[in-house]
Amino acid sequence: MTHQEDLHPDTMSVHAGVGEFEHRPVVPPIHQTSTFGFDNVDQGAALFAGKEQGYIYSRMGNPTVGALEGAIAELEGGHGALACGSGMAAIHTAFAAFLDAGDHVVCSEAVYGPTCTLLETQFARYGVQATFVDTSDVGAVQRAMRPETKVLFVESPGNPTLVVSDLAAMAAIAQEWEARLIVDNTFMSPVLQQPLALGAHVVVHSLTKFLNGHADVVGGAIVAKTQEDHVHLRKVLNHLGGVLPPLESFLVHRGIKTLALRMERHAASAIEVARHLEGHEAVAWVRYPGLPSHPQHEVHMKQSRSGGGMVAFELCGGVEAGKAMMNAVKLCGLAVSLGGVETLIQHPASMTHASMGPEARARAGISDGLVRLSVGIEHLDDILTDLDQALGAAQRASEGAGLTA
Ligand SMILES: Cc1ncc(COP(=O)(O)O)c(C=O)c1O
Known part of the structure; x- marks a missing residue:
């Protein structure tokens, strides 16, 4: 064609x-x-x-x-x-x-x-x-x-x-x-x-x-x-x-062939995941370009059709809480890469962005507690259920370490 x-x-x-x-x-x-x-x-x-x-x-x-x-x-x-x-x-x-x-x-x-x-x-x-x-x-x-x-x-x-x-x-x-x-x-x-x-x-x-x-x-x-x-x-x-x-x-x-269909589903679920995380007491902050809370939300929506399938967030308990969460996921895969049909979660400071070194990461705003989520096309309820149980594990880990969530 x-x-x-x-x-x-x-x-x-x-x-x-x-x-x-x-x-x-x-x-x-x-x-x-x-x-x-x-x-x-x-x-x-x-x-x-x-x-x-x-x-x-x-x-x-x-x-x-x-x-x-x-x-x-x-x-x-x-x-x-x-x-x-x-x-x-x-x-x-x-x-x-x-x-x-x-x-x-x-x-x-x-x-x-x-x-x-x-x-x-x-x-x-x-x-x-x-x-x-x-x-x-x-x-x-x-x-x-x-x-x-x-x-x-x-x-x-x-x-x-x-x-x-x-x-x-x-x-x-x-x-x-x-x-x-x-x-x-x-x-x-x-x-x-x-x-x-x-x-x-x-x-x-x-x-x-x-x-x-x-x-x-x-x-x-x-x-x-x-x-x-x-x-x-x-x-x-x-x-x-x-x-x-x-x-x-x-x-x-x-x-x-299924790119448009998949992107629609990735984005529809990612915005719900981002909203859910924003409302969760264990979460310190969330970045999702499709939400008004994102500092460049308006610029993004001017040049893009949606917020896409990627979400970044940090837990109140910092690095240790993030590790506890990532170790507790059952449905979401703990793996680098993104954009596949399956939801993946990873820790940029020790994985995808480790090669940059601490100075370059600090310059780019990549905190040690940042967690990156690639939201897949599974049923939204199943993704949220898994994230909730993993956030529960993170909260328990923070409480055990004397940190407040
Ligand atoms: C935004 C972006 N660009 C480029 C790359 C590099 O791609 P590849 O791993 O296929 O070499 C990645 C990999 O994660 C990426 O996230």
């Missing part, structure tokens, strides 16, 4: 990237092959020279992977997409494509921990400097920009604090400084938020999360707004080599 902007996200999720294959299968087949034959030497040479369109070798392109890339590009409203071996492979490729030695990056303080670590370790070795700022503060972003800033990297809502940045304002700053705005849209997915329409140049995703949705694939994607960026990113990905294999591409494409 060709790009049709007038279709609703629910319809696009089902039909995007299906394409045309021999025998007209309803679902793109899995082309489980590393390489493709040539008719003769001249045809092989024409393919390599770009004089003829076709497949050569699966690192350079594969029909099953191409179908997924078409789907993601359609959903995000980009010129083209690239499927990568993980979200980090996508972020690495995007940075490598747009940064040279001596360049500077302005990056959200609240980002997935390894994104921060990638800039501070690997890219620092290549002579790229990074400044981390609270990108919910437009003035702070403006002040951090320099003539050598080539990339403004924003995650909104940010992992794990769910701090929200004004994407249109970020795009205006990037434009003024002739930098590229790259947005990590993992937490929202394209059915809830479309950064390219708000002025971003590039979107990155961990496909591992909501897009695949079934916790059985690690993958990533880069979406470029322009043909020029898409061609450049394709070349860089081909050199770096972090591509997504055909079977994984097939699975993510299958997951995308």
Whole structure:
């Protein structure tokens, strides 16, 4: 199916990237092959020279992977997409494509921990400097920009604090400084938020999360707004080599068919979970972008269709109460990752954001007691029952330790 902007996200999720294959299968087949034959030497040479369109070798392109890339590009409203071996492979490729030695990056303080670590370790070795700022503060972003800033990297809502940045304002700053705005849209997915329409140049995703949705694939994607960026990113990905294999591409494409349906359920349950936690005596504070209590609620609702499926909170008893709660859950899984059909709970300071170190975490507002919840599509009552019994365990642990809940 060709790009049709007038279709609703629910319809696009089902039909995007299906394409045309021999025998007209309803679902793109899995082309489980590393390489493709040539008719003769001249045809092989024409393919390599770009004089003829076709497949050569699966690192350079594969029909099953191409179908997924078409789907993601359609959903995000980009010129083209690239499927990568993980979200980090996508972020690495995007940075490598747009940064040279001596360049500077302005990056959200609240980002997935390894994104921060990638800039501070690997890219620092290549002579790229990074400044981390609270990108919910437009003035702070403006002040951090320099003539050598080539990339403004924003995650909104940010992992794990769910701090929200004004994407249109970020795009205006990037434009003024002739930098590229790259947005990590993992937490929202394209059915809830479309950064390219708000002025971003590039979107990155961990496909591992909501897009695949079934916790059985690690993958990533880069979406470029322009043909020029898409061609450049394709070349860089081909050199770096972090591509997504055909079977994984097939699975993510299958997951995308129910993306809109799943996001609706994730968000409908997450807002109820957030409200429930807000009203619970054991809970000190809750962050959910869909609730008016979130500091950037209005900005978020201006640029997104709902608050999404992620909730962050801290218990009155701090770290020990949080540990007791996470050890007591029965239905919710104690595991990192997010965006799957199952509810998962985790502790960012010791898990997903441990690599950042205490200083960077403090800067990003990631307290030691913060708990991150990815609300799944189980029945809401069952999720709440499990959280309540686990909060009870946390309260008993706090009382035992002489802390008040
Ligand atoms: C917002 C965000 N971006 C990127 C990543 C990295 O994705 P992956 O684990 O697929 O490399 C993650 C992983 O949790 C994430 O939460």
